[in-house]
Amino acid sequence: MSRRSAVRDATAAVSGERGGARRSGRRERQQSHARPALWACLAAGFATLFDAVVITYAAPAVSASLGGSTAGVQWLLASFSLTFGLGLIPSGRMGDVYGRRLLFLAGLGIFLVGGVAAVVAPTIAVLVAARFVQGLGAGVISAQVLGAIQDLFTGRARLSALAAYTAVGGLAGVLGPVLAAVVIVTLSAQVAWRVVLLTPLPLVIVAFVLGWRGMPGPRARAKPPESERVWLDLPGIVLLCLVVVALTLPVVEPGLSGTSGLAVAGAAVLLGLVLVLWERRYARRGRLPLFAPALVRSRGFVVGNVVALLWFGSGMAAGSVVTLYFLQSPALSALVIALVFAPGALARLVGSLFSLRVVGRIGSSATVWLGLGLQAALFTGLAIAAPLVPNGALFVVAATAQIGLGIGGGLVEPVVRATTLSFASAELHGVAASFLQLTQRLAATFLVALATGILLTSSGVSTVATLQAALATCAVGSAVALVASADPAFRRAGTRAEVPAPLRRAAHTTPAR
Numbered sequence: 001m002s003r004r005s006a007v008r009d010a011t012a013a014v015s016g017e018r019g020g021a022r023r024s025g026r027r028e029r030q031q032s033h034a035r036p037a038l039w040a041c042l043a044a045g046f047a048t049l050f051d052a053v054v055i056t057y058a059a060p061a062v063s064a065s066l067g068g069s070t071a072g073v074q075w076l077l078a079s080f081s082l083t084f085g086l087g088l089i090p091s092g093r094m095g096d097v098y099g100r101r102l103l104f105l106a107g108l109g110i111f112l113v114g115g116v117a118a119v120v121a122p123t124i125a126v127l128v129a130a131r132f133v134q135g136l137g138a139g140v141i142s143a144q145v146l147g148a149i150q151d152l153f154t155g156r157a158r159l160s161a162l163a164a165y166t167a168v169g170g171l172a173g174v175l176g177p178v179l180a181a182v183v184i185v186t187l188s189a190q191v192a193w194r195v196v197l198l199t200p201l202p203l204v205i206v207a208f209v210l211g212w213r214g215m216p217g218p219r220a221r222a223k224p225p226e227s228e229r230v231w232l233d234l235p236g237i238v239l240l241c242l243v244v245v246a247l248t249l250p251v252v253e254p255g256l257s258g259t260s261g262l263a264v265a266g267a268a269v270l271l272g273l274v275l276v277l278w279e280r281r282y283a284r285r286g287r288l289p290l291f292a293p294a295l296v297r298s299r300g301f302v303v304g305n306v307v308a309l310l311w312f313g314s315g316m317a318a319g320s321v322v323t324l325y326f327l328q329s330p331a332l333s334a335l336v337i338a339l340v341f342a343p344g345a346l347a348r349l350v351g352s353l354f355s356l357r358v359v360g361r362i363g364s365s366a367t368v369w370l371g372l373g374l375q376a377a378l379f380t381g382l383a384i385a386a387p388l389v390p391n392g393a394l395f396v397v398a399a400t401a402q403i404g405l406g407i408g409g410g411l412v413e414p415v416v417r418a419t420t421l422s423f424a425s426a427e428l429h430g431v432a433a434s435f436l437q438l439t440q441r442l443a444a445t446f447l448v449a450l451a452t453g454i455l456l457t458s459s460g461v462s463t464v465a466t467l468q469a470a471l472a473t474c475a476v477g478s479a480v481a482l483v484a485s486a487d488p489a490f491r492r493a494g495t496r497a498e499v500p501a502p503l504r505r506a507a508h509t510t511p512a513r
Contacts (some may be wrong), residue, residue, distance in 0.1 A: 023259040046169050055197075057327070062193045082244065083135035085437070091107065099217060100147060101212070101217045104145075107143075111137030117193050166349075240442070241442075247446060263508050279456075311412055311478065311481045318471060326398070351408065365491045372412060378408075383471035386467050
């Protein structure tokens with residue numbers, strides 16, 4: 001070998017070592033930045049999820065204290081999810097371009113303002129309005145949480161972060177009802193629900209401090225190029241929410257019939273048509289519409305959203321109606337219900353922590369089928385058992401079913417999220433995560449209102465027959481989600497041959513040979 005060749009080889013080796021060191025340094029810096037950001041995400045997620053689960057336990061005390069009607073209770077339970085969806089898409093897109101920190105902190109501020117307003121609300125109308133504000137803040141927060149996880153983690157680390165987020169939801173599901181129940185049985189109805197709604201607010205302040213220090217800041221350039229300009233499509237978001245409200249109104253207000261009912265139905269159809277025309281026009285102008293073409297054209301992403309919205313909406317609705325039904329039983333206190341149902345929330349936490357291992361053993365598609373099939377079967381079993389066994393035995397059956405539902409939900413959530421979001425390109429991470437959350441929350445708005453409307457009679461009292469009908473509705477939603485998950489485009493995402501790279505790496509617990 002010539003001296004020149006030896007020098008060239010030595011130079012290349014040194015350059016390779018330097019390049020490897022630079023890449024290793026970048027990975028270490030990203031990991032060191034990702035950890036505090038994840039802690040901020042988990043703290044904010046816990047606060048918002050805690051707030052979402054305690055409202056069902058507070059609802060009877062709110063009704064007793066403020067004299068809310070059945071419709072008022074339905075709006076109280078459904079309002080949070082509606083504006084949650086409203087805040088997702090615009091904040092997700094802004095976070096994609098300008099960084100997560102500012103939007104994350106703004107969302108926490110909005111949530112905190114709405115929470116304080118809810119605590120001091122003098123009427124149920126003001127309380128529902130405050131819940132709308134809190135839902136908006138939670139939507140802004142959630143878009144940054146899922147966007148940051150998409151940005152900062154890849155492969156198995158991403159699925160682990162999503163599983164941690166699901167586990168935090170399980171922990172909130174355990175602590176929230178128990179703490180709310182302790183407050184409700186200890187204090188008077190006039191004070192109890194206010195203390196319950198106050199409980200998560202200190203953690204919001206903690207999340208704010210963590211987010212200030214840990215969330216990714218704004219991008220280096222002050223002004224994005226034309227290709228990265230943020231198009232929020234606010235008219236599209238407002239139109240979609242109006243469609244959901246128009247569809248929900250007949251459920252919340254069963255008195256709408258005849259001319260009024262036809263008018264509302266006609267308004268829903270008209271608004272839907274206007275939304276479609278607007279989205280097409282918006283896209284023709286070269287802007288990114290609410291229904292981003294790249295995502296809407298992805299069959300796997302669309303199917304994943306259908307699966308997620310039916311699974312999430314059915315689960316939220318069933319949890320609300322079962323809890324409300326037993327809260328109206330004079331033989332059961334809120335604390336007993338919370339303690340007996342707590343193992344179900346713990347099971348969700350355990351299921352999420354073991355989801356990676358289950359995916360590695362049976363694959364992501366089978367994991368989703370297992371979780372959804374378990375949920376559909378348990379809802380069906382509860383609906384069948386409701387009129388056949390006395391309330392005491394039904395309570396035991398429902399508590400046992402909660403454990404299975406918790407395990408199934410913990411398995412399904414991180415896998416469905418990771419699979420669905422893996423169809424999105426890097427520049428649409430925040431958009432895709434926000435859209436997924438949007439469909440879930442709007443479905444929850446409708447299904448919670450529908451199920452509670454079926455459960456509660458005009459006098460606000462539930463019966464065994466109405467419980468059975470509400471649970472049957474949730475079982476149908478879960479069964480449709482199970483069928484949808486068998487779609488080839490979505491199912492192939494769980495196979496090693498065709499799964500997108502991030503989930504393929506995440507779906508195996510052992511290194512590739």
